[in-house]
Amino acid sequence: MAAPLTLLLLVAVTVRAALYRSSLADLISERVEVVSPLTAWKRVVEGLALLDLGVSPYSGDVFHETPLIIYLFHFLVDYAEITFMLADVITAVALYLSVKDYNKQVFRKQKYALEADRYPLDCLELIRSPKEMQYIPLKVAMFYLLNPFTILSCVAKSTCGLNNAVIALFVLSTIKGNVLLSAIFLSLATYQSIYPLTLCAAALLYLLQRQYIPVNLRRFSFWWFVAQYAFMYLGSLFVIVGLSFFLLGSWDFLPSVYGFILSVPDLTPNIGLFWYFFAEMFEHFRLFFLCVFQINVFFYTVPLSIKLKEHPVFLIFMQLAVISIFKSYPTVGDIAASFIKHHKASSASSLNIFLVSCVLLACSALFPVLWHLWIYAGSANSNFYYAITLLFNVAQILLVSDYFYAFLRREHHLSHGLYLKRKDGSEATLVLK
Amino acid sequence: MQLQLFVIILFLFSPLVPQENAGQFFSSGHTNNWAVLVCTSRFWFNYRHVANTLSVYRSVKRLGIPDSHIVLMLADDMACNHRNPKPATVFSHKNMELNVYGDDVEVDYRGYEVTVENFLRVLTGRLPPSTPRSKRLLSDDRSNILIYLTGHGGNGFLKFQDSEEISNVELADAFEQMWQKRRYNELLFIIDTCQGASMYERFYSPNLMALASSQVGEDSLSHQPDLAIGVHLMDRYTFYLLEFLEDIHPSSKANMNDLFKVCPKSQCVSTPGHRTDLFLRDPGSALITDFFGSVRKVEITMETINLTEPIQQVEQNFVNEERQKETYSYVDQLPVSEIIHQKPKQKDWHPPDGFILGLWTLILLVFFKTYGMKHLKHIF
Numbered sequence: 001m002a003a004p005l006t007l008l009l010l011v012a013v014t015v016r017a018a019l020y021r022s023s024l025a026d027l028i029s030e031r032v033e034v035v036s037p038l039t040a041w042k043r044v045v046e047g048l049a050l051l052d053l054g055v056s057p058y059s060g061d062v063f064h065e066t067p068l069i070i071y072l073f074h075f076l077v078d079y080a081e082i083t084f085m086l087a088d089v090i091t092a093v094a095l096y097l098s099v100k101d102y103n104k105q106v107f108r109k110q111k112y113a114l115e116a117d118r119y120p121l122d123c124l125e126l127i128r129s130p131k132e133m134q135y136i137p138l139k140v141a142m143f144y145l146l147n148p149f150t151i152l153s154c155v156a157k158s159t160c161g162l163n164n165a166v167i168a169l170f171v172l173s174t175i176k177g178n179v180l181l182s183a184i185f186l187s188l189a190t191y192q193s194i195y196p197l198t199l200c201a202a203a204l205l206y207l208l209q210r211q212y213i214p215v216n217l218r219r220f221s222f223w224w225f226v227a228q229y230a231f232m233y234l235g236s237l238f239v240i241v242g243l244s245f246f247l248l249g250s251w252d253f254l255p256s257v258y259g260f261i262l263s264v265p266d267l268t269p270n271i272g273l274f275w276y277f278f279a280e281m282f283e284h285f286r287l288f289f290l291c292v293f294q295i296n297v298f299f300y301t302v303p304l305s306i307k308l309k310e311h312p313v314f315l316i317f318m319q320l321a322v323i324s325i326f327k328s329y330p331t332v333g334d335i336a337a338s339f340i341k342h343h344k345a346s347s348a349s350s351l352n353i354f355l356v357s358c359v360l361l362a363c364s365a366l367f368p369v370l371w372h373l374w375i376y377a378g379s380a381n382s383n384f385y386y387a388i389t390l391l392f393n394v395a396q397i398l399l400v401s402d403y404f405y406a407f408l409r410r411e412h413h414l415s416h417g418l419y420l421k422r423k424d425g426s427e428a429t430l431v432l433k
Numbered sequence: 434m435q436l437q438l439f440v441i442i443l444f445l446f447s448p449l450v451p452q453e454n455a456g457q458f459f460s461s462g463h464t465n466n467w468a469v470l471v472c473t474s475r476f477w478f479n480y481r482h483v484a485n486t487l488s489v490y491r492s493v494k495r496l497g498i499p500d501s502h503i504v505l506m507l508a509d510d511m512a513c514n515h516r517n518p519k520p521a522t523v524f525s526h527k528n529m530e531l532n533v534y535g536d537d538v539e540v541d542y543r544g545y546e547v548t549v550e551n552f553l554r555v556l557t558g559r560l561p562p563s564t565p566r567s568k569r570l571l572s573d574d575r576s577n578i579l580i581y582l583t584g585h586g587g588n589g590f591l592k593f594q595d596s597e598e599i600s601n602v603e604l605a606d607a608f609e610q611m612w613q614k615r616r617y618n619e620l621l622f623i624i625d626t627c628q629g630a631s632m633y634e635r636f637y638s639p640n641l642m643a644l645a646s647s648q649v650g651e652d653s654l655s656h657q658p659d660l661a662i663g664v665h666l667m668d669r670y671t672f673y674l675l676e677f678l679e680d681i682h683p684s685s686k687a688n689m690n691d692l693f694k695v696c697p698k699s700q701c702v703s704t705p706g707h708r709t710d711l712f713l714r715d716p717g718s719a720l721i722t723d724f725f726g727s728v729r730k731v732e733i734t735m736e737t738i739n740l741t742e743p744i745q746q747v748e749q750n751f752v753n754e755e756r757q758k759e760t761y762s763y764v765d766q767l768p769v770s771e772i773i774h775q776k777p778k779q780k781d782w783h784p785p786d787g788f789i790l791g792l793w794t795l796i797l798l799v800f801f802k803t804y805g806m807k808h809l810k811h812i813f
Contacts, residue, residue, distance in 0.1 A: 051782040071784050071792075181803055239795065247788045 004138055012145035013085055019155045020081050029156040033367050036329035037266045038064050041157035058256035066192055067244035067253050084154050087165040092141040094168035098175045099137040153333030160333030163192050174203045177210050183232035191240050194261055195323040198301045206312035264328045272330040276386040297326040321400045325393055359395040363388050463577040463618045466727040468493045468503045473584030473593045475509035480664040481655050483511040485583040485671040487533040488525050492678040496726030504570055506542035508594055525667050527659040541568050549599045557610045574615035579724045586626030588649055605635040612638040621724040625670045627652040630706040642712040646670030647703035654702050669701045683726050689716035
């Protein structure tokens with residue numbers, strides 16, 4: 001498996017390098033769909049320049065990334081392109097390894113279930129065989145690396161690529177079962193953008209499952225493990241925040257980074273849902289709607305984790321998708337991270353993949369068109385752009401719910417048989433309510 | 434030409450003019466007339482507002498006020514609008530009876546120059562020094578000014594260019610400024626908008642007379658649409674005003690009371706209003722031509738002036754003074770030579786050593802925790 005992976009990595013690196021050398025790099029790095037005020041490379045350079053002039057990089061509304069990024073790029077600013085390509089490579093390799101490991105566990109569980117005779121007889125075709133799953137890890141890595149969204153995000157040198165790398169490493173360490181590393185990577189991801197906090201629940205569920213601790217609220221072992229994980233997570237978060245304080249000597253990165261993410265002061269149009277709403281909102285209601293929108297991101301954790309407590313890895317990817325849709329400054333890099341789930345569940349029983357992918361393609365094509373019409377030609381207005389944004393997000397939501405449906409349906413078939421019968425014997429169909 | 438004719442007739446009839454006529458003749462006290470005619474709305478469907486303003490312009494010019502004394506502000510160009518099926522014309526009545534655009538229109542403020550700020554600056558005279566004379570209201574304390582506004586309005590405001598408003602308070606204050614700067618003798622204010630009476634409610638300066646096409650809470654309605662041009666051509670009040678003014682000629686004796694009767698409710702649907710409490714004369718004694726025409730007053734005198742004495746020359750003595758020439762030199766304001774040799778050094782920022790130490794220690798700790806301490810044995 002190493003050889004095809006290496007080949008894939010080489011191809012991906014070549015594509016990115018070629019795009020870096022072309023004239024498209026400048027064009028892409030200023031598109032609002034690809035970079036946001038949080039992740040733009042221009043702002044990183046600006047922050048470093050401010051630092052060289054002796055001023056805090058967080059003064060003025062320029063730089064909204066974390067101090068660790070300052071530290072990283074202080075030494076690597078000349079090698080930025082290699083850094084981002086390396087980040088993409090790390091993400092792909094981490095995903096590859098994690099999917100391989102996860103497949104092994106899936107097969108093991110399946111074997112036990114088969115031996116215990118828990119599957120109904122007519123759904124044997126749904127059981128995954130090693131042969132068909134052999135190329136899944138490679139496909140996942142390929143899907144991530146050669147995704148046009150990822151390539152765009154890498155060429156634009158958006159720090160979202162680094163965030164994706166940390167999240168991928170978190171997924172790898174979680175699936176390998178390493179509690180400490182998982183907590184550390186999760187805290188790094190949360191430190192950079194607050195939203196991966198929701199992945200805490202998924203990681204906890206997985207690690208509990210792996211250590212055979214049942215999720216029972218009355219058992220001591222459950223709470224003990226939760227306390228351990230929380231301690232490691234919060235501890236590493238505090239350590240990293242403290243280190244950032246020592247780097248610059250002041251706390252003004254807290255309002256600039258976290259205050260910025262949570263209170264959404266910058267309303268530059270992007271592919272998210274926040275800007276249009278908050279542009280036309282009265283000041284009186286702003287706090288209320290801000291709370292509503294931010295809670296919306298975190299809210300899906302609870303019902304999703306209750307429903308998917310048997311399948312925490314699927315839960316991780318669902319959460320990633322929810323984060324990338326509802327976060328305050330999404331970019332196509334986040335979208336790319338959320339597409340990883342495509343090869344996880346069986347897509348045979350999902351309903352409208354074709355429609356959704358057509359909508360996504362069409363929207364991606366229309367984004368620059370309507371931007372040009374609005375800003376340069378002056379014959380459209382923000383409503384047009386927001387309509388495409390809405391449609392894009394609706395398509396993503398449909399995709400998420402579609403995969404959810406497919407996954408649940410497969411699980412249902414595995415436990416109740418492929419041909420469903422009602423109580424009186426007539427044929428029944430599954431509906432996701 | 435008309436003026437000369439008038440003077441000749443007056444001279445001929447001067448012995449026959451009774452004293453009462455002369456008294457009435459000079460009772461208004463003004464020596465020149467000005468007109469400020471403003472149309473505040475743009476877009477093709479507001480054709481009628483431009484037609485309103487142009488019809489008043491036409492009447493005022495016909496009655497003698499020259500273009501140099503008219504400030505015409507039109508917010509949009511209807512005659513040469515690409516939606517005008519009859520280019521270079523602006524009609525007041527359907528069937529193309531009267532082309533109020535004419536051949537010699539001089540628009541002083543056009544298009545986007547018609548703003549609240551420019552209007553108020555014209556009234557108060559506070560224009561930048563580069564403003565040409567044609568754009569200025571150069572009135573004095575012997576000027577009678579006619580101000581005509583039309584457009585879309587509401588209770589207490591008039592909308593300019595669909596983007597800003599002038600309020601009745603601002604207008605009243607502008608007129609007070611004009612009064613304090615002695616920029617008018619008497620002022621007639623006519624407004625043809627919805628709820629126009631609200632615009633003159635706040636006036637407090639003397640010698641103002643105001644007319645409006647509708648009361649507060651009423652809409653001023655337009656007259657008729659022309660199916661060939663496709664829009665309403667004029668508003669009712671101004672249509673009947675125009676009709677009334679067409680019968681006025683420079684020597685007409687019609688007075689303000691006749692003007693108040695223009696367009697009763699039966700014709701206008703809205704109730705026109707007027708305000709004369711600030712006007713010091715009796716409105717019955719104010720002629721229409723006091724405001725709408727430029728009737729020059731001529732003072733007939735029977736005295737003679739002797740111009741035969743020569744003018745005396747004053748001799749000038751040139752005093753030669755010797756001026757001491759002092760040598761002057763410039764003093765440096767800033768010690769430039771000291772500054773340019775002292776560029777600040779670019780100090781590069783480095784992360785503090787404690788930070789680097791702490792970070793890498795942590796990374797090493799995590800690494801060894803993950804991979805076990807047995808690796809340490811291989812290193813040491």
